[in-house]
Amino acid sequence: MATRxxxxxxxxxxxxxDGCQLTLLDCEDELLAxxxxxxIANFREASRAVVEGPYDLSLVxxxxxxxxxxxxxREVRAQSRFLxxxxxCATAGGIQALRNFADVEEYxxxxxxxxxxxxxxxxxxxxxxxxxxxxxxxxCPIDKSQLLEVISAFLVDRVPNxxxxxVCIECKRRGNVCVVVAHGAPCLGPVTQTGCGAICPAFHRxxxxxxxxxxxxxxxxxxxxxEHTGMTPxxxxxFFSTFNAAAPAFRAATESVAEASSPP
Amino acid sequence: MTDRTIAVDYLAxxxxxxxxxxxxxxxxxxxxxxxxxxxxxxxxxxxxGRSYREAPDITARICGICPVAYQMSACHAxxxxxxxxxxGPLRDLRRLLYCGEWIESHALHIYLLHAPDFLGYPxxxxxxxxxxxxxxxxxxxxxxxxxxxxxxxxxxxxxxxVRVGGFYRCPTxxxxxxxxxxxxxxxxxxxxxARFAAGLDFPDVEEDYDFVALRHASEYPMNEGDVVSSRxxxxxxxxxxxxxxxxxxxxxxxxxxxxxxxxxxxxGPLARYALNYDRLRPRAASLARETGLGHVxxxxxxxxxxxxxETAQACEEGLAIIDRYVLPDSPSVPLPSVASPVSGAxxxxxxxxxxxxxxxxxxxxxxxxxxxxxPTSQNQKRIEEDLRHLVERSIDLADAPLTDACExxxxxxxxxxxxxxxxxxxxxxxx
Numbered sequence: 001m002a003t004r005x006x007x008x009x010x011x012x013x014x015x016x017x018d019g020c021q022l023t024l025l026d027c028e029d030e031l032l033a034x035x036x037x038x039x040i041a042n043f044r045e046a047s048r049a050v051v052e053g054p055y056d057l058s059l060v061x062x063x064x065x066x067x068x069x070x071x072x073x074r075e076v077r078a079q080s081r082f083l084x085x086x087x088x089c090a091t092a093g094g095i096q097a098l099r100n101f102a103d104v105e106e107y108x109x110x111x112x113x114x115x116x117x118x119x120x121x122x123x124x125x126x127x128x129x130x131x132x133x134x135x136x137x138x139x140c141p142i143d144k145s146q147l148l149e150v151i152s153a154f155l156v157d158r159v160p161n162x163x164x165x166x167v168c169i170e171c172k173r174r175g176n177v178c179v180v181v182a183h184g185a186p187c188l189g190p191v192t193q194t195g196c197g198a199i200c201p202a203f204h205r206x207x208x209x210x211x212x213x214x215x216x217x218x219x220x221x222x223x224x225x226x227e228h229t230g231m232t233p234x235x236x237x238x239f240f241s242t243f244n245a246a247a248p249a250f251r252a253a254t255e256s257v258a259e260a261s262s263p264p
Numbered sequence: 265m266t267d268r269t270i271a272v273d274y275l276a277x278x279x280x281x282x283x284x285x286x287x288x289x290x291x292x293x294x295x296x297x298x299x300x301x302x303x304x305x306x307x308x309x310x311x312x313g314r315s316y317r318e319a320p321d322i323t324a325r326i327c328g329i330c331p332v333a334y335q336m337s338a339c340h341a342x343x344x345x346x347x348x349x350x351x352g353p354l355r356d357l358r359r360l361l362y363c364g365e366w367i368e369s370h371a372l373h374i375y376l377l378h379a380p381d382f383l384g385y386p387x388x389x390x391x392x393x394x395x396x397x398x399x400x401x402x403x404x405x406x407x408x409x410x411x412x413x414x415x416x417x418x419x420x421x422x423x424x425x426v427r428v429g430g431f432y433r434c435p436t437x438x439x440x441x442x443x444x445x446x447x448x449x450x451x452x453x454x455x456x457x458a459r460f461a462a463g464l465d466f467p468d469v470e471e472d473y474d475f476v477a478l479r480h481a482s483e484y485p486m487n488e489g490d491v492v493s494s495r496x497x498x499x500x501x502x503x504x505x506x507x508x509x510x511x512x513x514x515x516x517x518x519x520x521x522x523x524x525x526x527x528x529x530x531x532g533p534l535a536r537y538a539l540n541y542d543r544l545r546p547r548a549a550s551l552a553r554e555t556g557l558g559h560v561x562x563x564x565x566x567x568x569x570x571x572x573x574e575t576a577q578a579c580e581e582g583l584a585i586i587d588r589y590v591l592p593d594s595p596s597v598p599l600p601s602v603a604s605p606v607s608g609a610x611x612x613x614x615x616x617x618x619x620x621x622x623x624x625x626x627x628x629x630x631x632x633x634x635x636x637x638x639p640t641s642q643n644q645k646r647i648e649e650d651l652r653h654l655v656e657r658s659i660d661l662a663d664a665p666l667t668d669a670c671e672x673x674x675x676x677x678x679x680x681x682x683x684x685x686x687x688x689x690x691x692x693x694x695x
Binding site: 019028049065069094099102124140210242 | 302380
């Protein structure tokens with residue numbers, strides 16, 4: 001019987017901070033085991049060796065912000081049996097999607113003395129807006145054990161076991177005291193997808209939404225509660241407009257709060 | 265007459281997206297270009313209009329490799345603007361968190377990015393096929409750095425526990441005591457790392473660097489100090505923009521920093537070590553002596569040994585902090601309201617070198633103007649100098665080995681291209 005070749009995994013980077021692909025290298029206890037089970041065929045941050053595609057699994061970090069990257073992601077898709085996005089940039093456009101709601105020409109002039117040297121698109125978009133995506137892993141950054149679960153699942157053709165409930169559920173399970181009830185802290189936990197381990201409430205801080213909106217979040221009910229904690233409308237808008245600003249449910253929540261003339 | 269071009273389209277084992285082009289004409293190096301094509305993300309632009317309290321979490325997202333550095337520089341700059349000082353155990357806890365990042369980041373570079381160049385492998389995973397114990401030793405060390413960041417920061421990438429004025433929650437004495445044996449074993453691993461690194465073969469090269477780093481009255485620099493250089497500069501952080509300026513070049517989405525006379529300079533482990541050798545803690549200093557390094561290291565390849573010594577320094581510093589820790593009454597100091605416009609600047613020592621933040625706040629505390637200068641923007645021009653000298657020395661090599669040698673020379677400085685891309689000035693400076 002011929003030996004089956006190990007599955008080929010590739011890691012790709014677009015506009016991002018590199019933190020999500022670093023998560024793979026942060027699996028200190030599992031990294032060598034993963035490397036024994038798969039062929040790490042294209043991972044520029046970690047290796048000079050590049051094995052040509054096609055790939056069984058492509059992990060994609062970062063958002064699309066240039067015409068060249070919009071072309072490159074189609075090439076990645078064409079070479080990949082499964083394509084999984086890792087993190088808020090690839091899944092929702094990341095914090096750099098704040099440009100989508102501003103004037104990118106002005107941004108370019110503000111940051112660069114010679115804006116003509118800089119090529120960029122007017123928007124930062126999720127990978128799914130360019131190519132078909134087989135699974136989206138949330139987080140800014142992603143969670144290590146969820147990443148290992150997704151890699152394992154795709155390599156044996158099963159659906160990853162990644163819960164889509166709110167942070168509140170995980171927070172209760174962890175036994176945290178509710179920071180909203182106990183301390184009046186503003187918290188996005190009721191509308192944010194779980195997966196982080198509810199770490200912010202465990203550190204006496206409200207969730208700030210880095211895993212993006214949960215499935216059917218009730219943001220309309222949460223907004224008055226946020227205002228009740230003392231947040232101004234402008235602060236509520238910013239709260240929804242940070243690391244997942246362009247995720248549709250958070251964008252809609254931002255837009256539902258009137259741009260008031262109140263203090264920031 | 266011959267023209268040669270040495271090109272690397274996509275640099276490997278560096279953080280972020282960069283390329284390299286060297287043009288050679290008749291055995292003379294005509295042009296060296298470390299090209300940064302990482303797309304810009306415009307942090308300085310969208311920071312405007314946000315509350316000063318949001319800066320630590322937002323700027324952390326500039327770099328997943330050194331988020332604590334961004335959080336620290338942002339907090340210190342805001343506290344300078346607000347006229348607030350954070351001392352005692354809260355200051356210690358910040359340094360302890362930063363020690364975690366130094367340990368993790370240095371271990372990542374030493375074992376996963378740099379060592380494969382010395383042992384002749386394309387990456388650490390393939391290196392592990394022959395040197396499994398060595399790679400496991402590196403991963404153990406890296407894991408302890410990450411665990412320290414989890415303990416204090418909640419997670420290792422983009423920690424959630426840092427705020428202007430301190431923290432959201434402070435660890436208990438028992439939690440830190442429980443971590444002490446881990447940090448002690450990290451010190452032992454760092455010693456083994458330094459001994460391993462000192463035994464590697466190094467090309468016989470010295471560069472005439474203008475080293476620039478922080479210097480503190482009593483500590484190996486991390487969170488504060490004056491800016492000093494090996495050519496005699498000593499200035500306060502507030503005068504940084506008087507002595508250093510940024511230039512924009514067509515081939516890069518990052519600005520390059522230069523001294524005001526236009527000359528390049530080097531920040532990072534080699535600079536910190538050369539300018540602060542006398543500030544190493546006793547066991548780290550004794551490790552430095554044991555490796556046979558002098559007080560100043562100008563061979564960029566030997567930065568791998570210096571990183572190992574700095575890792576030991578971070579472990580030893582962390583142990584001292586744990587030993588004197590007393591749980592503070594409050595996890596953060598009170599912050600005044602911003603009644604009138606203020607500004608503040610700070611530099612801290614990221615694993616890769618000085619990270620400068622400067623903010624101007626409107627009354628009410630909204631950010632009006634932000635400026636961030638990352639270590640790799642500062643080193644970019646100096647790395648191009650290293651490359652120029654390397655190619656001049658090695659002009660007889662064939663293209664393939666010369667290209668490999670160039671990539672390797674870049675990795676000596678652990679460039680973080682994701683960082684370097686977003687920095688730039690907020691003030692308009694149109695021609």
